Amino acid sequence: MDFFELLEQVQRTPGALAIPADWGQGRASFGGVVAALVYAVMRGKVPADRPPRSLAITFVAPVTPGIATSFEAEVLRAGSAVSQVLGRAVQNGQVVALIQGSFGTPRSSSISVPALPAPAIKAPGQSQELPYIPQVTPEFTRHLVLRWGLGGLPFSGNQSREMGGWVRFRDQQRVETLDEAHLLGLVDAWPPAVLSLLDKPAPGSSLTWTIEFIQPLSPVTSDQWCLYRAEIEHARDGYGHVAAALWTADGQLLAISRQTVTVFD
Numbered sequence: 001m002d003f004f005e006l007l008e009q010v011q012r013t014p015g016a017l018a019i020p021a022d023w024g025q026g027r028a029s030f031g032g033v034v035a036a037l038v039y040a041v042m043r044g045k046v047p048a049d050r051p052p053r054s055l056a057i058t059f060v061a062p063v064t065p066g067i068a069t070s071f072e073a074e075v076l077r078a079g080s081a082v083s084q085v086l087g088r089a090v091q092n093g094q095v096v097a098l099i100q101g102s103f104g105t106p107r108s109s110s111i112s113v114p115a116l117p118a119p120a121i122k123a124p125g126q127s128q129e130l131p132y133i134p135q136v137t138p139e140f141t142r143h144l145v146l147r148w149g150l151g152g153l154p155f156s157g158n159q160s161r162e163m164g165g166w167v168r169f170r171d172q173q174r175v176e177t178l179d180e181a182h183l184l185g186l187v188d189a190w191p192p193a194v195l196s197l198l199d200k201p202a203p204g205s206s207l208t209w210t211i212e213f214i215q216p217l218s219p220v221t222s223d224q225w226c227l228y229r230a231e232i233e234h235a236r237d238g239y240g241h242v243a244a245a246l247w248t249a250d251g252q253l254l255a256i257s258r259q260t261v262t263v264f265d
Contacts, residue, residue: 002171003033003143003185004222010037011044014071021065023140028062030140031206032188034089036181038099042073042087043181050083050103051216052180057209061096063089069096081105106215115214115253118245121149124166124225128153132170144189145170150229154191157199163190164229164244169222176222180213183255186226187211187246192261193230194240202265207239211257218252225249230257238263 001009001020010017017037019029035057043052063069073087082104089097121127127147130137149165152158167186176182192204220226230244244257 002174003036003169003182004174004176006033006037007040007181010040010071014041016068016070018068019063019065021139022142024065025138025140025205026203027064028205029065030138030185030188031059031209032185033140034059034063034097035099035188035209036184037071038073038087038089038097039101039184040181041071042085042099042101045073045075045085046078046083046103050081050105052213053082053102053104053215054210054212055102055184056100057206057211058098059096059206059209060098061091061094063091063096067091081107118227118247118251118253119150119164119229121165121227127165141189143170144168144185146189149227151193152196154195155198155201156196158196160196161193161232162229163193163196164227166225166249167228168225172223174222178220178222180217180255182222183213183226183246184211187228187244187255187257190228190230190244192240192259192263193232193242193244194235194261194263197232197235198263198265202263204261204263207260207262209257209259211255213255214253218248218254220248220254226254227251235263238265 070090076084085101087099130146132142147166151160151163227247240261246255
């Protein structure tokens with residue numbers, strides 16, 4: 001199943017969905033698709049006029065591909081303008097992912113601060129692609145296209161604090177308007193930026209992830225490129241702290257992201 005089909009499936013059968021092996025990331029399922037599936041169930045608990053403002057995601061344990069997983073959500077509080085929702089993925093009776101989400105209606109305010117501009121990088125056609133290579137790159141990369149424009153590839157020994165470039169869904173047979181669930185996949189498609197500092201392969205993964213969506217969401221479709229940039233703010237003792245953002249191709253800010261990542265080198 002592609003990303004869109006997985007989202008449709010979890011809305012039909014949230015109590016039992018097995019993520020296919022082609023969405024794998026090492027021994028686990030791709031974190032971006034796990035987060036998106038939990039979020040999709042959470043979204044169904046909140047009125048449409050309350051868009052998501054922020055999600056705080058914790059990957060508790062690896063989600064094994066091919067094993068039935070339950071995706072659950074409950075509304076903790078629905079105030080006059082903001083709803084707080086807790087979502088979880090459960091596999092073999094164990095919580096494997098948790099998301100605390102805040103959904104809020106827009107309000108009138110005298111404060112209006114524009115986003116910082118997107119970085120200027122080479123066009124997608126001039127940028128190096130990370131190809132899908134069986135047994136080498138993560139299985140989920142067969143579904144997404146990444147083209148490098150900032151920093152180095154994983155395990156390249158590049159000492160830049162930055163990593164980023166262009167990203168979109170690979171399958172162009174089905175063009176869809178993207179929502180926040182799809183943006184979770186596009187943002188998390190990028191490897192932890194600290195991996196480019198290494199000169200040989202080593203495992204690395206997200207421990208916690210906070211993402212904030214800029215509302216109203218600028219329109220973008222699955223055949224369009226999005227621009228991603230991450231900056232390493234600090235790394236030591238096997239943990240890295242990375243701030244990132246995602247823009248449309250014409251520079252409209254879509255999401256702001258922050259991750260704590262683990263590296264086992």
